[in-house]
Amino acid sequence: MARIQGDRPLAGDGKDELGFGPTAERLAEALASGTSSDGLVVGVTGKWGSGKSSLINLTQAALRRRVPANRPHVVEFKPWLVGDRDALLQGMFAELVSGIDQIELEAGNATGFTLRKTERATTALREFAGLLGGVGKVVKAGGAWIPWLGGIGGLLEDFFRWMANGKSKSLTSSKKKVCDRLAKLKRALVVVIDDVDRLDPAEIVEVLRLVRSVADFPNITYVLSYDQEIVSHAVLATAKVKDGHAYIEKIVQITLPVPIPEAFDLRRWFERELWAMDFPATTEVQQRIGEIIDYEGGRYLLTPRSVVRTLDSIRFYWTVLNDLVDLSDFIWLQFVKVGNPTLYEWITVYLTEMSACASGRSTIPEHQKAKARISLDAALKREDATFGDVCSRLADHLPGISHYHTEPEGGIYERVDQREMERAIGARRLASPDHYRLYFAFAQPTNAPRVSDFIDLTSALSQSADQAEELLRQWQGQRLTSGVTRAEVMLDRLSANGLASPTPGEAKHLLMAYANVMDDLGERSVNDFGGPDVWRRAMRSLPVLFEALGDQRKAVVRQMFTEGTALLWLTSIFRHETFAHGRHGDRPDSDRLLTSDELDVVTEVMLARYKAMSLSDFTASSRPLSMLFAWQQGGDDHGPRTLLANGVESDEGLISVLEHLCGRVHTATPTSVREIVTLSRSNISSLVDYEQSRARITALAENATDEVLRAKAKTLLRSFEDGDRF
Structure with a gap:
């Protein structure tokens, strides 16, 4: 990695990347031969960072190379040191x-x-x-x-x-x-006063007055370098004159604007220096970086100083981030940081909030989205751009940004597809909620998986399924500030290639750990439609694990469903695959976890396990309805009905069975979420006689002599009524 250059101008013997050499030689010739008998003041002008000091240094070097007889003596005066x-x-x-x-x-x-x-x-x-x-x-x-x-x-x-x-x-x-x-x-004497525009406004005016007082000394040429606009503004503010430019013209007789580098030359200079750092980049990453240099480089590499500062920022950060973040995102962000600091600050806030959304601990209200869009538009206005102009570029690096959006509102904080987020995590992109903070602060977000977590997991998987199971239980007991558990975060990362190329043994140990621990983990996880969140996170890692099994795959699948104690989680997979393969329902899904032969094995095993269970085994479960549906959907329509028919013969049995067949509906208000317990025809009619069951409950609610039984019947009757409405 090349050394950081810092904000230093090109030395007289330095490499002239932008072709200032010929200009410097001709300026030196003019200074050596054109000194006025009454003195002369020459202004070298240019924007901050345009290369004024580099041109001055090259000119001084050219003067000193001249033969003594035709070489003026150069004096450097540095007023900022005074x-x-x-x-x-x-x-x-x-x-x-x-x-x-x-x-x-x-x-x-x-x-x-x-x-x-x-x-x-x-x-x-x-x-x-x-x-x-x-x-x-x-x-x-x-x-x-x-x-x-x-x-x-x-x-x-x-x-x-x-x-x-x-x-x-x-x-x-x-x-x-x-x-x-x-x-x-x-x-003759040539007095060089560089960087006049770096002085305070009052000091700028004093230097100009000083030069004016001695400007007519013969045999002396004064060469001042400055930004015309900055110095003019300082004169207006301090000298109280009407026209700052006119004031300067009374002192400076001749001006030489610094040659404006071609945008192409600046980008190619940047590119040469960048690849000289010997980055390990794939062809795809190199292509992305090439696009960034051409597009963002065209927007932000406006002066030689911007090239140097961007390269130095890359050199400084990359020494410690080289294997932790995506190179193309990293370079893109350095361009933004140097070229538009306001946009850079907006991105830091945006990614922090998007990370909170990804963890499930936060949502972005509409008024906040609108405010953020206004701030973004203001940041882009600084570079004469609109959101519509650059949204596709932002979307290449930031999550939740629309690739095409021309409306004055919206286009940010959009929903991020789970697979898209997993890809970002796996590639350590700026859009990753686990890695974004590394790009700004050398550290991962507090709720991101630690390196030690992956080391612990690898160690456990190399030993046994029991060790992996114990580690998952331990992680489930660690709730992070985001509200989720460490187990949920780690399972998310496993689905995003967090476990790189597991061996068949490691894959088997983790799958068997899942098969034994997932029901317990689900009891302490956030539950919503479709089951506990931790189950879905684990299921997303199954394709990688099944693929890693190789020839052992079918045998391990059988072992999982035969020996696994997490029957509810296994049931959720069984039902998912039954629908995905089109064996129940009319909407087969191509996103399958198991092959057809493997599903045959799982169906055989799971139906056998259900048949071996008693009614009390089902009612002791937190999700009996899911297992009963799986039993039916797996091809045994009569087994569940027969089991339940025997259970509902008595009034007490009927109430007990119906209590376990209740479903739950959540309704939201602006201030709360309400859970409604329902008994709907669509849910239970395939398992029990709906009309008969409802009639019996209605009668018990009115006539039961046992007060406890009557109270339970009244509650179930309300569930029937709510089932009609929801």
Whole structure:
């Protein structure tokens, strides 16, 4: 992985990715040959991050490569290192003095710095500086002593003391002396003041005033780099003028805009640097990244600095995330973070809320969806885009985003298909509720499975079904802040390829653990239509586990349904497959777990188990109706009816059987959910004589002498009536 470059401009000898070299060479030529006898101020202008400092550095390098006879002396003044106005003045003149000293040194004329030689340019310049900015302060720049040649610091102190005694000349005569002496210099000076736009507004104006005060010094060219809009705004705010641009034009005679790089060049530069990091990427991922570079790169790589910052962000994060997240999503997010920070912040909130929805612990109310859409539109407006323009791009990386949506509302927080979420989890995508937080905070969400959980599971599966069963029970007892249990979360991840390529032995151990523990886990799980949620999560992992069994598959399926103690869960699978294969009902489902031969085995085993059960075995179960239906739907229509007919002969038996045949309907209001217990014709008529049973209950509700029996009959009668309505 290449080193982070940071927000540093290109050095004079650095690699010129964007072809600034020819511009720098020609600018250097112009500076060397075109210095005005009255001084000159040149502005190198460009937006923040456009490469102004890099162009300045390349230009200085080009100047220094020139032959001595045609090489101006370059002085760099860095005003952001200096404090107040006086310090700016001091620093500026200190740099000029140092530059002039260097010119005279190179000319072999730097000895004998005495007060008697006041004609010397340095002496005249110090005198002028003292008049401008305060006697004796020019010997310091930013609080540090200037390392003058030949011990000149002490002589300067004497000089300023001499000035303080009233022997200084007027400002005009002093400036004339400076100009006369500078005009005699054998080489010109180029004073570079870079990054003027980085200063505070008041400091920007002070620098401009300072340059204006010395702009007509002969043999000196000032090169300022700045963002025209930022500096103009600072002038308006601080100098209280009507036109900031006009103010700047009075000081800067010539401007050179930084060449605007071609968007294609910026993207190809980014691409070269990216793949130089040697990422392990499949052909599919490389293709996705290519699309991201072309599309998001076109939107966000607007300056050289944006290229460098995006690459540095990738280098910084990827060193610790390289095997934890999807590379294409990661690169896409770095583009957004650098190019549109407001959109990046919106994405962090959106993914947090979508993760809560995926866990089942939260729903997004409509007013919140509307508010989020308004915030998203505002973030996109910053880059002159609309949701309709970019929704398909967002949908490639974020969950619940419509791929095509042109309406002013909606298009976000849409329902995510379970299989789609499982694919995101398995691929560690940004849309994964288990992995999204890694992209932002180096850490998984608190409710996501831990690495240690998968290690524990692998260890248990390598040992026995009993060990796996014990681990599942342990996890079911750990309820997370999301409201679900660790077992439910882990079962979700197993269905999303969380258990990579299990061996036949591991698959068998987990399947047998399911067959023994699922009823107990279901008792402590959220229940809704179709059974406990934990059952459905486990069923989604069955295709992978069955596939891993290989030649053992049919034998293990038989063992599961023969020996498994979780009869209710096994019943739910049996019923699912009976319908899926079209053996009951008229809507066969292609999404089958078992082959036809395997279903034959399961049918034989399960019918035998039902026939061996007594009525009390059924009524002792929490879901007797499901097993009775499975018995019938499996092909034995008379077995359940015969068993129940014997049970309802007495009034007590009738009430007991009907209590266990009740169904449940949930109705919701804005403030609560109500459970209604029903006895509907569609549910029980295939098991008992509906008309006769209802008539007997009606009579018992009116005439039973036993108060307990009469009360139960009245409750069942209400269930019959509710069954008519629901």
